Structures are given as structure tokens and as C-alpha cells.
Amino acid sequence: MYGEEPSAPALHAAAVFRAAKARTVLELGAGHGRDALYFARAGFTVHATDFSATGLAQLRDAAAAQGVAERVTCTVHDVRTPLPLPDASVDAVFAHMLLCMALSTKEIEAAVAEIRRVLRPGGTLVYTVRHTGDAHYGAGIDHGDDIHEHGGFAVHFFPRALVDSLAAGWSLDEVHAFEEGELPRRLWRVTQTVLG
Numbered sequence: 001m002y003g004e005e006p007s008a009p010a011l012h013a014a015a016v017f018r019a020a021k022a023r024t025v026l027e028l029g030a031g032h033g034r035d036a037l038y039f040a041r042a043g044f045t046v047h048a049t050d051f052s053a054t055g056l057a058q059l060r061d062a063a064a065a066q067g068v069a070e071r072v073t074c075t076v077h078d079v080r081t082p083l084p085l086p087d088a089s090v091d092a093v094f095a096h097m098l099l100c101m102a103l104s105t106k107e108i109e110a111a112v113a114e115i116r117r118v119l120r121p122g123g124t125l126v127y128t129v130r131h132t133g134d135a136h137y138g139a140g141i142d143h144g145d146d147i148h149e150h151g152g153f154a155v156h157f158f159p160r161a162l163v164d165s166l167a168a169g170w171s172l173d174e175v176h177a178f179e180e181g182e183l184p185r186r187l188w189r190v191t192q193t194v195l196g
């Protein structure tokens, strides 16, 4: 659905991660891996997770075909559960359009707390989410908690206050507005760093 080319946020994140001297990248909601594969080709060691085993199987095959299999690990994981990684074990985390899936605010808060736990001090999180300025915000079935279902697809549209509260205790480095796709989807790309 999202093609083979890396997303614009992944291109940006790779530059941010490189500047921070990151070597390991955890990608959550990696899908079929357009961005995980790009990070691996760029030299990072990548741990890709998604709750879709099908997407990760495609990712594994593509990693082998692209000669980067030794730098890519895939784990089926639902972001509503604790991450299967030790504390302070990764340098960087990337999540493009995952946290705005049909997750409650409590589940999003718990996921970001888990990301904080597995990032090393000074580690960087880059995530993107559709926000309340999106054309589909308020359209379709209202499930409450800023979750709206349109065409059978439920999205948690982020208000700015949620971005700010998720960054409490972090350094919030950037909130960048951008558009993607034909609707277009209106998103924020958020960069935040673990203090310390």
C-alpha cells in the first residue's frame, strides 16, 4: 500500500539518527518494511516489529534479496503490550503512522513509556501521526477519544496537547507538519530525545 521507496520521515530520521551517532534502530509498525530496509541499507542495525506476520515475512524476504539480512531482525509484536527488549538497549526508535492507529490514549501513553524504557539515555524517538487538522478528523464513525472510523479504517487523530504530554520528561526537539498521499493525510513528525 505504501510502496517500496522510503518515506520522507524515514529519510529525515536517518539523518537525525546518524548525527546522534545511533547504530541501532527499533522500528515499530514497520509494515512490509519500506523504511526498515532503508535504515538497514544506510548501515543501521534494525529491529523491525509489527503485529502483522505477513508484512514482516515480506520484509525478511526483501532484506535477504537486498543483502542486508544480517542487519535486520523482525519480531511480531503488538504495540499494546510491553516491548520484548531490555532497558536502555536501543539508540533510536522510529514509528511512522503507528501511534495514530486505533489505539486509546492510555495505550499510546503506555507505548511511549515502553519506548522510553528501551531507549538509552540521549536516545532519539521520531514518530509521525495524523492530527486533528486532517480532513478525516471528525468524519465517519466517532469512537470517542479522538478516534474516528472512515471507510472501515479507524484513526486516532492527535491533538497538539497529546504530543506535548507524551514528551513530558523528554526533550521535545521538533514538531514538523507535513502531508502525505492523495487525501492528503495531514501529519506531524515529532522528534524527542531521552534526557540524560
Ligand SMILES: C[S@@+](CC[C@H](N)C(=O)[O-])C[C@H]1O[C@@H](n2cnc3c(N)ncnc32)[C@H](O)[C@@H]1O
Residues within 6 Å of the ligand: 002, 007, 028, 029, 030, 031, 032, 033, 034, 035, 049, 050, 051, 052, 055, 077, 078, 079, 080, 095, 096, 097, 098, 101, 102
Ligand atoms: C499505516 S501502516 C504504516 C506502515 C509503515 N510504518 C509504513 O509507513 O510503511 C500502520 C502499521 O501499523 C501496524 N499496526 C497497527 N496496529 C498495530 C499494533 N497494535 N501493534 C503493532 N503494529 C500495529 C499495521 O500492521 C501496519 O503495518
